[in-house]
Amino acid sequence: MLDHSSDLRHILQYISLLQELPEPSSLKRFIDALRVTSDDEEAVNAKIRELIDILKENPKYGAGLAAFILRLTDNYQRITLYADTGIISDDSFSHSINRLIGHRFLPLLPKEDSVVELAHHLFDGATDEKWLSLITPEHWDELVELIKVDEQNLELVASAKNSILNALVILSYRISGIGLHTEMMDTYPQVLNYTAAFVAQNQETVLFVNQYRQSHNLDAMTDTMPDVDIDPAPLLVMLEQCQDIVDNIRKRVYKTGISIRMTNMLVRLEQSIHRMHILLELVSDKNKNRDKAIVELTQEIVRTAKTRYSFGYLIKNNTRLLSRKITENSGQVGEHYISTDKLGYKKMYKKAAIGGFLIAFMATLKILGSSLVLAPIGKAFMNSMIYGLGFVGIHIAGGTVATKQPAMTAAAIASTISEGSSKKKQLTKLAELVVDIMRTQFIAIVGNISIAMPIALLIAFGWVQFYGETMISTEKAAYLLHELDPLRSLSLPHAAIAGVFLFLSGLISGYYDNLAAFNKIGERVKRHHLLARLMPQSWQNRLGSFVEANLGAIMGNFIFGCFLGSTATIGYMLGLPLDIRHIAFASANLVHGLFFLSPDDLTWQLALYAFVGVLLIGMVNLIVSFSLSLMIALRSKEVHFSQWKDLGELMFKHLITHPRDFFIPRNESVKYARIDSEGRIIYDDNVKETAIPSGSVVRRLGNKKADPLKDIQNAVNVAKTDLSQGTLNKVKQDDKPIEAGEMGLDMNSETNAKNPLPKPDKPPQLPK
Template sequence: MRALVPILEDIAASPDKRSADALLEIIASLRPRELEAPGAATQRLRAMISVLQTRPHLAEGLRSYLSEVFATRVQRSLFADLGILTNDSIVGAITKRLVAKILPPAHDDTYLQDLFAALVREARDQHWITELPEQVIVELLRVIGFGSARTANERRMDGEMIEALRILSFRLASIGLEPDFLRYDSDAASRESPFVAQTDEVQALSAAAFAALADPTLPWPDASHLDVLLDQCEKHIARIRKLARQGGASIALTYDAQRAGQTIDRMRTLVRLAAPDSSEAQQQRKLAFFRELLQHESEKNSVRAVLVRVTDLLALQVTEHASRTGEHYVASNAAEQSQLFRAAAGAGLIVAFMAIIKIFSAKAHLPPLWEAVAFSLNYGLGFIVVHLFHFTIATKQPAMTAALIAATMDEAKDGKPPLDRLETLIIDVLRSQFIAILGNVIVAFAVCLGIGFAWPYLFGQPIVDATKANSLLHDLRPVMSMAIPHAAVAGVCLFLAGLISGYYDNKCVYARIPQRIRQIPRLRRWLGESRLNRMAGYIENNLGALMGNFLFGCMLGCMGTIGFLLGLPLDIRHVTFGAANFAYGITALGFDVPLYLLVSCGVGVAAIGLTNLLVSFSLALYTAMKSRKVRFGYSRQLFGRVLRHIAQRPHDLLVAPKPIRQPPGQ
């Protein structure tokens, strides 16, 4: 207190000064020092309250000083801007924040927002302010005298909140008339639109509020009608988001929807805080608003904060499409199980030949760039062929089925998710995944084994020499090589491929690509109306899968070259290609392979497959749950139910259960 008392005495001597230096000195005096015990700032604040209680003239001087400091600065920008996304594009918002990190904006002492930023900088680690007990801050405000008799300066602060409300009202109307909004809600341009109607209501409310501030005998205006209009605006935004799930969403639409929601929340806050209410509840609301502004000020130049705000909803659009695709990867009965195995077997056959092309591309010893192009085209075009024949790559399932599981978790009723349905879905997913991997690996291994065995009889030499064969087998050993880390890299690529598929599915719908294809005159002349419609329909249903498969192949093909250029041990290991290389390696050595090496490579292939699945599934499930804001508190209960199901009916992991037949007449 030796530092605080002289500051308070100086303030009491001239309480009408407008400089914020004394306030910055108070913050610096309260700020905890390094290595101090937790609660040091609270102890200092309690001591300051004791001094103010014993010396009323200091409390009165501090109140007059704070009122003067705050009221003589323009406050509306603080209330209307801080914590709300700007009308820049998302790229512009990120660029502005990056520039501000390097070159901070100039300080203008006439604006309260700049003073607030200076206070946060003086506080340095501002978390200690938010950790101050609420009752202590309320006691400080009571001792100072805030919330009792309202001074002219405090009424001016309320007037600034009303001005901020008017600014936000016009901004909300502007957002509601954005082209992306009108695309999904054409009625928003009419006078009946709540985005337009709320501006008239705010104008009437603000006029009555200014009159009540000038003459306290007049009643404060009722804001219930404005609240109704803001509710309608929120319903319009929710409706637009719902329609965007079917019609696709853009970054601009997602950004504007987020900005509109923030604007409505701030308008409601300002309406409540500007009312002449001296109750303790009102003081607590103002304190909560102050802490909220403090948090926003600390994140003002955070690129991560704006990305998290905007990308969550866009990620929801992407995972929404992925969850629909995931339904095709789950076999819930014997017929679907048989179809899934055949699709996986077909993919294994194609992968066997892709592995041959990869081996001969590597034998060509092309320059790094062209080698990456050759590998990428082999993988990318091969995966597209797999898709064109309606075959299934097993490791692509987790990115889709994880989104489906998250969507099922989100279907909570009375706060409890459908655990029975989740249990059945997880068993179906595990069985489907096992069947798909079995089809991929067995067929790829068997076909490569046959090709590798027949190759010397057809061409006079093994498909690879002994050195390359030993290298192929060594790369599969789980402990003696980088097989597991490289399998994790492939798992990340699988996860990204799922996001890419969902992104292009969303983009195809939002950009109306099929309709635009149908409007190309040359294609109509060349293909005819019927073929053009079939092509547009195919693109509508398959663009995401085609792009996801091709770009996944490019990621796999380029990873080794990227590692070479960066000097990092980057590469990929995929379970199906691992099984193919395993077969080519042992046939090239004439099946003269030690038993320990066979066992080690077999375990390595299994470990690669498990790593592929776990990494891609974990990332996809986390993204899907985060985008939906799912907080699943039943993990232990669900895990226990799944384990009991497996213990009681382990055959369900291998064979789909037969449907229960209903007795006749039911």
């Protein structure tokens, strides 16, 4: 420890002496001395504590280190550092991936004047981002307070502040550009009423920058502190208004839909607004968060330096963007898989019973179809249609299929995790939600198999009575039972594949719900000219409403069916043991297998073993689909959830103390802030009004107050002016002032100067 302390002290002394001639190698030695390669938080903070003690003993070391860093970074482009680092680009995914592929074959030229290149050189350890994140906030606060330049080097502060102010102006113009982008206005016409906020923040930014630069005398390359510093409050208010607009747009996503490009624009808008907050803290320290701003910016620089050429980071960012797009639109109507009370519990059983009834017939059709001699593609098509059309029929009939985890569930999970002030409270709510999901899935499974099995038995019995022969051979029956064997077959891996497809079907449902809203599919169906010739207008309107409300569920179910129906064929063509197992179909196959099995081979042990296999298939279906839904929910909200062990302990404790909650609804259900008793997200449609400063060059569009008498008098004055100029040949013969009554205006009516003319809420309906 003494040797290390002496080495660190020597490095700081060397940096302090050479602060006039900064070079990267000395700073790299300093960072190497602080680096801890393990994940030992105590070791990391012990080194930082040692550094803090040295700086407290020798304040000149802190001032020298600050001057050294500022002089070194002054040789690089700092404006792009402040304005670009950590903010996602506008490049498409394909362009970015092609760029990185090209980099692997012919490396891209480094930007020698970029601070990120400097950071890449300084932080060249594989664990640098990790050990920086392990430093406690208290140590960061002490460290930032100790590393400050003295009054002899105020020109360095002035140079840094000028760069920050220039970056503020650049970010401000970018925010205005995104906020006034054509696609945003086309997609969300209501934004037109709030465009003044984006322009006003730009005005406030330019005003703040000019006043700050003048009051601090930055043009003279010094930093003079005025008696009363420039208050950034007006600018912060306008940035808050811009953020409110983004929040308002997100609240309406479930109705309007959203594109990948629009999602990207909103994320860039939020990141740019947040970066302006950070930069304002750096120059003004308005909310006493300058230390946090420095730390956050430093960590962002290191993260960018480590990940700029990473395929994994690029894919991670884009999948987060995609998952956010999908989960933000979780469907206005559709399938809901969370019940929090007894009424929802009973409704789920009824829906699952309908699904079980139809699944029994679907499983029978698939068994009969397997005896047909078809080409592999033909067999895949037949099975896909049986599954796909069957699932669509179940949805239209009001039924459901057990273990499905649609995007609605992911959105519900995300809303529970991301809201709440306490991590412990969030974790407890998440555990309760998981219990509700498990209980709902349990009753859905019971509803499916409790109806599918007896209906399958009736079908098998009716077939024998009607045709006088067995539906399948004893060999086929034995094979059906073998497919359920959890030990001597691949039933559980196949169940995991079905779980992945169950999860994907939920994302597909969310995607098509979003597509229907974003492209206004329902309204377009209502206006379709060909359909207007084929059906009455009332039918066409009902069809449009149905498509808009159910397109996601229909497409999710149909594509899910195609997944299930074609997996075995794809496995056969590739020579891989691919297939699917789903608990509802497995239960129907169990009945057919036992019914048509040879009596000599049928035992109660075999029946029990096969039934246990069915239950294990259902458990794997549920675990895989739910785990993937939880993952996509966390990714969509950018929640770094690491308390898996704590969540598992809470779940286990709940299972031990209240096991019935996993199977039977509680007397008093848990209330969630954004989830109703049937699992639907409760959306907040309250739109925040934006207050625009009086000096804004752009006014709020619309809401014009009309004054009829004033307008009439203005018209008269114009007419008189035109008459005096010889442009009118004739006016009223008595040349008296025109009265309101002569213009058809009833002064006693409600439409007068005190009551402005009514403004229509929307344009008049055009003829179809």
